[in-house]
Amino acid sequence: MISGADIMVKCLEAENVSVVFGYPGAAICPFYDSLYSSDIKHVLVRQEQNAVHAASGYARAKSTVGVCAATSGPGATNLITGIATAYMDSIPIIAITGQVRSDLIGRDVFQEADITGACEPFVKHSYLVNKTEDLPRIFKEAFHIATTGRPGPVLIDIPIDIQQKKIEEFVYPDSVNIVGYKPNTKGHTVQIKRAIELIGKSKRPIIVAGGGVLSSGAKLKLVEFAEKTGIPVLSTMMGIGVMPSEHELYMGMLGTFGKAPANRALHESDLVIVCGARLGDRAVASPDQMGERVKVIHIDIDPAEIGKNVKTTIPIVGDMKNVVNNLLDEIGDYKVAKQWSETIKSWKTQLSRAPKTFDGFVEPRSFIGKLSSMLRSKAILVADVGQNQIWCANNFKIREGRFLTTGGMGTMGYSIPAAIGAKFARPSRDVVAVCGDGSFQMSLNELATIVQNDLAVKIIVMKNSRLGMVRELQDNHYGHRHAATILNDAPDIELLAKAYGIKCARASTNEQAEEAAKEMVNSDKAFILVCDVYPDTPSI
Numbered sequence: 001m002i003s004g005a006d007i008m009v010k011c012l013e014a015e016n017v018s019v020v021f022g023y024p025g026a027a028i029c030p031f032y033d034s035l036y037s038s039d040i041k042h043v044l045v046r047q048e049q050n051a052v053h054a055a056s057g058y059a060r061a062k063s064t065v066g067v068c069a070a071t072s073g074p075g076a077t078n079l080i081t082g083i084a085t086a087y088m089d090s091i092p093i094i095a096i097t098g099q100v101r102s103d104l105i106g107r108d109v110f111q112e113a114d115i116t117g118a119c120e121p122f123v124k125h126s127y128l129v130n131k132t133e134d135l136p137r138i139f140k141e142a143f144h145i146a147t148t149g150r151p152g153p154v155l156i157d158i159p160i161d162i163q164q165k166k167i168e169e170f171v172y173p174d175s176v177n178i179v180g181y182k183p184n185t186k187g188h189t190v191q192i193k194r195a196i197e198l199i200g201k202s203k204r205p206i207i208v209a210g211g212g213v214l215s216s217g218a219k220l221k222l223v224e225f226a227e228k229t230g231i232p233v234l235s236t237m238m239g240i241g242v243m244p245s246e247h248e249l250y251m252g253m254l255g256t257f258g259k260a261p262a263n264r265a266l267h268e269s270d271l272v273i274v275c276g277a278r279l280g281d282r283a284v285a286s287p288d289q290m291g292e293r294v295k296v297i298h299i300d301i302d303p304a305e306i307g308k309n310v311k312t313t314i315p316i317v318g319d320m321k322n323v324v325n326n327l328l329d330e331i332g333d334y335k336v337a338k339q340w341s342e343t344i345k346s347w348k349t350q351l352s353r354a355p356k357t358f359d360g361f362v363e364p365r366s367f368i369g370k371l372s373s374m375l376r377s378k379a380i381l382v383a384d385v386g387q388n389q390i391w392c393a394n395n396f397k398i399r400e401g402r403f404l405t406t407g408g409m410g411t412m413g414y415s416i417p418a419a420i421g422a423k424f425a426r427p428s429r430d431v432v433a434v435c436g437d438g439s440f441q442m443s444l445n446e447l448a449t450i451v452q453n454d455l456a457v458k459i460i461v462m463k464n465s466r467l468g469m470v471r472e473l474q475d476n477h478y479g480h481r482h483a484a485t486i487l488n489d490a491p492d493i494e495l496l497a498k499a500y501g502i503k504c505a506r507a508s509t510n511e512q513a514e515e516a517a518k519e520m521v522n523s524d525k526a527f528i529l530v531c532d533v534y535p536d537t538p539s540i
Helices: 004-014 026-035 048-062 080-089 132-147 160-164 189-201 211-215 219-229 260-268 287-293 320-330 338-350 364-374 387-395 415-425 437-452 468-477 493-500 510-522
Strands: 019-023 041-044 066-070 093-099 125-128 153-159 205-209 233-235 250-253 271-275 295-300 314-317 380-383 402-404 431-436 458-463 503-507 527-532
Touching: 004 026, 004 132, 004 160, 019 048, 019 415, 026 066, 026 093, 026 153, 026 160, 041 415, 041 437, 048 066, 048 080, 048 093, 048 402, 048 415, 048 437, 080 093, 080 153, 093 132, 093 160, 125 132, 132 153, 132 160, 153 160, 189 271, 189 295, 189 314, 189 320, 205 219, 205 260, 211 219, 219 320, 233 260, 250 260, 250 338, 250 387, 260 338, 295 320, 364 387, 364 510, 380 387, 380 415, 387 431, 387 458, 387 468, 402 415, 415 431, 415 437, 431 437, 437 458, 437 493, 458 510, 493 503, 493 527, 503 510, 510 527
Parallel strands: 019 041, 019 066, 066 093, 093 153, 125 153, 205 233, 205 271, 233 250, 271 295, 295 314, 380 402, 380 431, 431 458, 458 527, 503 527
Antiparallel strands: none
């Protein structure tokens, strides 16, 4: 005989899960009791939302599924923001929640919440388990759904009596057969041939690469295609890292807060090859005009994304890796016109500008650029949301590492728990979280998780005593009326770090910041670097 809770653990083991991030409670206690006897490591976060962010950082850094767990009621509802964040960013997550007894569901008993209903808009699929016998099939399906097609979160809600009930045996399915769920991964041959013809006729083509390139594992193939054809590459925020930042063909991030050369290239192009990106409003300010002005080839695993924001000339539904492979095979000896290549290169020099500095403060953009060279080539930088995110996106130089952030939902408080997850996934790599003093205060409780697990996560706090990006909006659009965006100097981050036993340094010049960063990088322990930033420093 085997209990439902034991089955849950065995299912995770069958899927090669090695880490679960979570927070226990009564309705999930049977699962935790079984997990206690497993080799799977459980990481106790300090708030459930951070369990999802940590699972997200883990999933992205290791190219696998992130798993998190919480109890019923408030434990489950605290997951929602993290689940929505993973959904918008297409991150494969399995969220396991406990639920009240099956016979009590619908009676508003203690810590009951309809979490499957509440999460419906933010998951690829959700399960409320009614029979212990269904657990193996449901877990197998959940992992399949989370990782195939467009990746995303799947929720499994399991009543406590289902976890406690014992059945005769455990058999984990070898395969999955879900009626109506058959993602198209190959890419239509005719559409690929049409795309090749359109590329061959273009004079000023560009590639816009999004997060789908990274999640599909197509990064190296895309670089090969760009180098073979000479087509310049732009990225969305989620696509940062598709090419080394200093590659001669990489133009940087496009969009409202993007780089001038990238936006100029988009404006002057005659063909845009969109790879694994939705091109939302932050990436393309006037998508309707763009669709009328240029030809667009849109490649995506999710047919719902193609043409949603930008009018598409040739849609190609398929896995990015497969489609780019096909394009490589069919492109022949096509090469971008020399004039377009030289023009692109000239913009990278002509349109760059040195940021303004302010005495007595760290200039964050140039410091982030310097930080890049201090870290090892496979470093992982995790940016939070706000001005710090833009400073990192435009100035951190990716080599072989990763840039992690939340581009779709823009969830403040993401960086520290995501960095925790990334460090568990890649313990030998440098992992640095960059946040503002506003976002830092949304997840500073996870400093305890860092200390408890002896993680050498490095945290840089850009302290301007403002909710910087909203303050900037108020300056530009609301007559400098700073409503609810001024933070006082609390907390004293140096004292706070001392309370957690974490080494901390503070800098008010770039020279001080760089000197402290050297110590931070060389430390094998957690480290916090506080950079005093001029309050009116702009995003770009």
